[in-house]
Amino acid sequence: MSAVEVRSGLWSLRVAAAARELAWALAALAVLAPSAQAGSRDFNRPPRAAVNDVERIEARRTALFQTMLDDPGNLDAAFEYAALSSQVGDLEGAIATLERMLIFAPGLARLQLELGVLYFRLGAYGTAATYFDAAVSAANVPEEVRKKVAQYQVAIASRSETSMFSGSLGMGVRYQSNANSGPSSTIVTLNGLDFLLSDDARKSADGNGFLSGDVSGLFDLPAQGVAFKVSLRTYAEGYLEHQDLNLVYGEVAAGPSFDLNRFGLDGYALDLYGIAAGGILAGDPLTSSLGAGVFIGGRPTNDWFHGLRAEYRHERFYDSDAHARMSEKSGDRLQGQYVSSWRLSDRLTLDAAGTIDRFEAQFARNSYWQYGALVGLTVQYASPLESLSSPWSIAVTSQLSRRKHDAPDPMVSAIAQHTTKWTLAVTQTIPLTPDWAAQFQAGYQKSWSNYDTSAFDNATFGISLRKVF
Structure with missing residues (x-):
């Protein structure tokens, strides 16, 4: 049995795979980012009734309309008519009804609040703000009305801005029991023969420090319902021992976003964007990619976000002294992804995602299909420390993927x-x-894996600080 040095061949394969996984992990984080705020309120859409309920609602609206004609001062009938009109998408009818009621009940906070809500859903923020201000102008306004108005006023202030920025920065340290993804066994089988791995290719623990950044910008365009989105994601890590794994990666995506409310898809948006990304490994160029994508997503309810994404990328890998055949792993990638997030309660959120990935390389041994699924559960709970009063949270995430290559690697x-x-x-x-x-x-x-060189395990432990803005 002889020792075999795998750094220029099999090791390069693992490096390329790790780089691809990092790039797509960052892309997945971008997709899932909205789910972190799935519990936040989103007001700019009317409630929608189920299709089989529309006929029943319309019959009830007809009866209520006759009631209002017979008794114009019947506020209960007017409120019910307005609520049902909102459910079937007739916001103008709901507004006309409530504004007519103001003649019979001028200054009624409940009427002014509901009118503000309806105008907000139409995107008429200035008119909505006028009604919200009027709703809380009296001295005896119920506290629940004041709280609800305050929520809308905050939303109006944010939506009135012509540009918005948000993001997060992170820094931390991590320990890995298998930093280089070395095989679990020190002996691997290559084409039916057993070989003893060299020290550099075996499983090895190490620690590293890392920095990450995720910044997004949104800019309103002159066309109604159209905005321009841009996002930047970066990641860098440096190791104590395996400095040949030191990595810097960055990705930018930008393009227009179209509000789909006008087409009857209340609360949904369509994003079209271009992609540019690149990575450096141990000071040498590792990878670059250019592509384009489309994403359609929204919140059917305040507690549920979901969306579909499709992307194409041309990915290039570059040869270096340490990895002489990396360029053979260049190719074209097509990916489809579905993501969803449910706020099950005030303290519990469930996230899920599914991915289909096709990578077409120059050589069939580097081409593959990959299927993946992710599920995560986040629990928020009261802080056990009096000095840190904000709620704490714990998240548990599990991910499973299966990759099948088109052809064998003759080296293995x-x-x-x-x-x-x-x-x-x-x-x-x-x-x-x-x-x-x-x-x-x-x-x-x-x-x-049926390839010993890709069978491994790795335990990680880390601590980090994160700033959001």
Whole structure:
């Protein structure tokens, strides 16, 4: 049995795979980012009735309309008519009814509040603000009305801005039991022969520091219902021992976003965007990609966000002294993804995602199909420390993927490679201030493969600080 040095061949394959996984992990984070705020209120859409309820609602509206003709001062009938009109999308009818009621009940806070809500959903923020101000102008306004008006006033202020920026910055340290994704066994089988791996290719623990950034911008365009979105995601890590794994990666996506309310898809938007990305490994160029994507998503209810994404990328890998054949792994990628987030309660959120990925490389051994699924549960709970009053949260995420290559790698086997990976991660978040939070992370990844060189496991432990803005 002899030792085999795999850094220029099989090791390069793992580096390329790791770089691809990092790029798509960052892309997945961008897709899932809205789910982190799935519990936030989104007012700019009318409630929608189920199709089989529309006929019943219309019959009831007809009866109520006759009641209002017979008794113009019947506020209960007017409120019910306006609510049902909103359910079937007739916001103008609901507004006309409530404004007519103001003649019979001038200054009624409930009427002014409901009119403000309806005008907000139409996007007439100035008129909505006028009604909201009037609703809380009296001295004896119920507290629940004042709270609801305050929510809308905050929303109006944010939506009235012509540009908005948001994002987060993170920094931390991490320990990995298998930093280089070395095989679980020190002996691997290559084309039916057993080889003893060299020290550099074996499983090796290491620690690293990392920096991450995620910044998004939204700019209103002159056309009604059209905005321009841009996002930038960056990641950098440096290792104590395996400095050949030091990585810097960045990705920018930009393009127009179209509000689909005008087409009857209340609360939905369509994003079209271009993509540019690149990475550097150990000081040498590793990868670059250009592409385009489309995403349609929205919130059918205040507690549910979901969306579909499709992307194309041309990815290039570059040769270096350490990785002489990386360019053979260049190719074209098509990916489809569905993401969803449900706020099950005030303290519980469920996230899920599914992905289909096709990568077409120059050589069939580097081409593959990949299927993946992710599910996550976030629980928010009261802080156990009096000095840190903001609620804490703990998130548990599990991810499973299956990759099947088109053809075998002649260096390894006469059979094409297939690999299954499972990851479990737990993240404890502790808010320190409104803008800063501490995070403690633990994770485990297991990889099963018919290629010994791709079968491994890795446990991680980390601590980080994150600032949101």
